[in-house]
Amino acid sequence: MADSRPGTRDRLAIIAGGGQLPRYVAEAAKARGESPYILALTNESADDWSGFDHEVISIGNYAGIGAAFRRHGIGRAVLTGWVRRRPEWRDIHAPFKALLAVPSVVRTLLRGGDDTVLKMVIRLIESEGVRVVGAHEIVPGLLGTEGPLGRLAPDAAAEADIAAAAAAALALGRLDVGQGAVAVGGRVVALEGAEGTDGMLERVAELRAAGRISQRRKGVLVKLCKPGQDLRADLPAIGPETLRLAKAAGLAGIAVEAGRSLVLERAALVCEADAGGLFVTGILPERTEGGR
Template sequence: MTKADVASPHLELAPGSRVGIIAGGGSLPVEVAESLVRQGNSPFIVLVDGEVDREADFAAYEQATLALEDIGLLLPLLKRRGISHLVLAGEIRRRPQLARIRPTFGLLAIIPSVIVALARGDDGLLKVLTRGLEKRGITVVGAHQIVPDLAAAEGTLTAAGPRQSDWRDIEAGRAAAKAIGALDIGQAAVAIGGRAIALEGIEGTKGLLERTRELRGHGRLAGKTRGVLVKCAKPGQELRADLPSIGPQTVEAAHAAGLAGIAVEAGRSLILEGPTTLSRANALGLFIIGLPVAESADGR
């Protein structure tokens, strides 16, 4: 395991730094913005058109709205606003349509890379975007560097902990999550009875847990009363964007699916709305555990 594979520590912003947030769905961009304000740094918000579900929470901030296909306008916008650091935060449910991307002079230079990245999947596109911005003077940082409390700590985080039988599910789920992560398919798996029974696809963790609930409801999981949701970063993932995350809704959905708990990688996963998430898990009797980051055979 290298230093680059572990979530970076809290970022100390130099005087005069200005942070922009590319805001997608969910609570993550809201939590990042609120943390920056507490640190005395009011952020500039770039709302991704059609993806933000908490626009009212950004009403007090300077902001602009940008469609995914207008990605070529992002750099000039950030430069005009004096942005030195950028956070990519929140869920983006769709990928840009290449045929509708508005070409700009700066974007033309990286169009071949964008085409290749779109073919490789979401993480490839994030890497191209991150490297392209950094080459042009914008430092891309992870949400966990702005709000270090978001990163899952190692160990059992709830009143309940995993039973001995749950560890078989945790290991099976982790192996499955890493396997689909290597193919850039998803970041999560559900394991019951010591084997993976459902894998995350394009529908996300919510859809994964809904499928698990339906399987249990249809009797396909009869006699298996426990199970675990495991979420892991993809092998070689760009850790400054799209880290695996869980929140109160994940806990509710895991409980509805009849699972005993949730396991995430410590330092490489985010727990959104932390106090609420842990409180709800305790109320429902679920465990949440932060797993140590294992060293893989290739040293990553």
């Protein structure tokens, strides 16, 4: 199946789901001299990819993805952005459909958590002779580091919120559900589901405006990697928009997992955080109370 001429298959493919990350990775890859080929996922990628070689394809069309890999000499692939929708049966093409005769595959694909599904997608891509790499391997400096990124650091109240939200995020991560939680006054007030981090922060802002969350205690957004998560897929990411929404929600700051999260547009993020009076910090949850 795989092209047998080594060296001819080194082009980078970006399999683009939803959110801002795919565009960011594509631009950064281009700036580093790559010529990425974009496979924009149907119903997920809302970006206009006209500046890039690209095609729109369903995640269930595994045969089409394999053909695109061979046609464009793809040797490496990055999975970026979210995939909200599981493929419906009618969208799944052969030979993927043959695989689905195996009940455990069906269960995994249609019912598994994000992480389970992504691990299977990675295995399938690699069986095509394409190496799956992490976005942080294409864009150095993208991984979050430990400690405060900007001028401000969490105070004692924020540390308590970080511990509470991290404990909830880890408990959910073990079940392969969600990556984010918000705690205010040491209490978890919001947990991330299919609405995503932005949707959760908008909800916190509404609850705050409605007086359902203390006006006097700020609170913290925590985003963690799931335990056992493959670092090549779906790392938790924050960027300037996350910061703006966190500020609108009245939070004191954001904590993300050091070494296992992506920080987009770091300079802009830090500038806005400092100007807005919020902290952004990298944590190692094993070291906090939340790491139990």
